Amino acid sequence: MKLVYKNVDREGGGDIGLIPEEPEDMWHAYNLISEGDSVRASTVRKVQTESTTGSSSSSRVRTMLTISVENIDFDTQACMLRLKGRNIEENQYVKMGAYHTLDLELNRKFSLRKPEWDSVALERVDMACDPTQSADVAAIIMQDGLAHVCLITSSMTLVRAKIDVSIPRKRKGFVQQHEKGLAKFYDTVIQAILRHINFDVVKCVLVASPGFVRDQFFDYMIQMAIKTDNKVLLENRSKFMLVHSSSGFKHSLQEILQDTGVISKIADTKAAGEVKVLDAFYTTLQCEPAKAFYGKRHVEKASAAQAIETLLITDSLFRCSNVPLRKEYVQLVDSVREAGGDVKIFSSMHLSGEQLEQLTGVAAILRFPMPELDEDSDESDTEE
Template sequence: MKLLGKYINKDNSGSIKVLLEEEEDMWQFYNLIRVKDLVKASTVRKVITESETRSNSSQKINMNLTIAVEVITFDPTTCTLHLKGKNTEKNEHVKLGQYHTLDIELGKTFTLSKEQWDSVDFHRLKECQDTVAKKADVAAIIMHEGLAHVCLMTENLIITKAKIELSIPGKRKGYSSQHDKALERFYKHISNAFIKNIDLDVVKCIIIASPGFYKDCFFTYLQNFMETSGRKLTPDDKNKFLLVHSTNGFKHSLKEVLSDPNIQKKFGATKSQGELSQVLRFQQLLDVCPEKAFYGPKDVIRANNLQAIETLLISDSLFRSQNLEERAKYVKLVESVKKQKQNVYICSSQQLSGEQLNLYSGVAAILKYPMPELENDACHSSDGSS
């Protein structure tokens, strides 16, 4: 993200002008933009005019519009934000109060204005100013014969950096050489995408996943390819690779791979999977020591009031609430836990960590010490309400 202008007042009202450059930026702004915010951007609108002969004609006109946002949607396939709302500024072609949808795409400049920027908003802005290449410390290559995806994983998204598709003829009698040559070309394309998109100085873990032996054959090819390209893998580099089974080479199969507890143990120290390791820790405590693990806003807020929280887990979906009081409650909770110098993990609903956390209402806490009295109070409360 490029921050082109920042105009924040002492009361935390104000606006920013930005240019979004990466998929991660788009996801962050999906979480930043809320109902009633003002967004100004260039757009195209179909305008109908009536001639002197009373015949109608239409034409598409480029213009700048400012809308008060009412509906926010994010299309991950096209990496586009769709913002629907009413026009708030006089315009030759669009009346005040008329509805329009602004499409925010990568490379497009726009201005976002808020009546109140809070601490979670400022944290997201700060995160946006780091590139994906600096933040993504897990990479993955998932493949089957003729199809591969080269991905980087941040705390919020799994980002496809390259998709390789190549028709590979069957290994029939008398045609095995054609099959082998096509497979070698396939591996070469993946290796080039690997070199172009994966920084071995930043990435701590590289998953190669496939059905059968493709992962093993490709890893052998990659090592030779890197050496002949003058980028020989060091022993430390080789230790970063995990070769694992996947059902196929489609991107969605990565979640199946990442849900394997054995895999999670191996990359639990990485930033992009730190949230997942904490969610798993919470789930384990819920089984073995439930007096130290609580979920749901009521119990978590009570634990925080007693300054008993060691780790707060909260889903980013809670900050997208259109209920401003509800959102403010969670912002206050995050600020309070941070003020006590304890851990806060905001889990992306696009990642496995967020999906798992949402099964527990989207907010959970690991306590510093067991609090059976809190659990008993929770039980009495639920008994009384039934």
């Protein structure tokens, strides 16, 4: 998703201009647009004109239209988003208040205005527009003197840096020149890794090369990290995976991603991370039931006591048409984060998100046991 402009005032109102560039961006748009928002985009309208002789002809014209959204239809197979609502701005082809549908299209700008942009919606915009927020896997494809640093999201691969350094050949009596050139090349690659890879998000870094280049580079990187006390590289060294590739060019990425060992390692990305958290919740629910709760009422009480260590919540709850209810969920997310808790927003398009929806869509793993929450539910059951 490309961010064109962002006009959000201190009160949280305003509009944001976006261009969807990938089918996946339509999913982000679906999660951003709510009933009552206004969307401005270009659309095709059939217009009938009557000549002086009385004969009529129809033509299709493209026009900019702003509608107040009343209905949102998302086709998951075609990744298409269709919005229906009333026209709220003067237009020469469409009357004020007339119903119209808008189809959001790839590579075509649309503007979204909300009465209030909450923290979850703004976070979704940042995630959609910054591929580093969703890129779970990074890859460094290299050979002597050439390296590509790439980020791999669920739908695209981005080359963030290309490093091309000429390394003098090994010649009798001139070995130092070769080693200096090699060290300069490795240093440049390390700087590119630190600049472009967000280790808070990335779960796996593939280092691929023909021969022993990857092994020599990795050994050099760890030695330099120890020498300079680079905690980022030292703490994340387990995320690096050394694999074979036929060259240091970008097209070698395809063969790397087909490697069975790489596939199993890449499985530990965002979707698999959600499964892990859900498993941890089920395990806690079985072994320590006073530290795991689900349902809005129980989770809100635990949040009020600042007891939540991890909050599990599905993105479908932020798409509800009930605005006050949506605000309550946003406040829950904000309060857990303010208390130092971790928030995992599950995608309802993944199996783990569907499972969480069966548990009311909101659950929590607590820092300490709260058996009184169980007692509360027992009391409410007896009262009923």
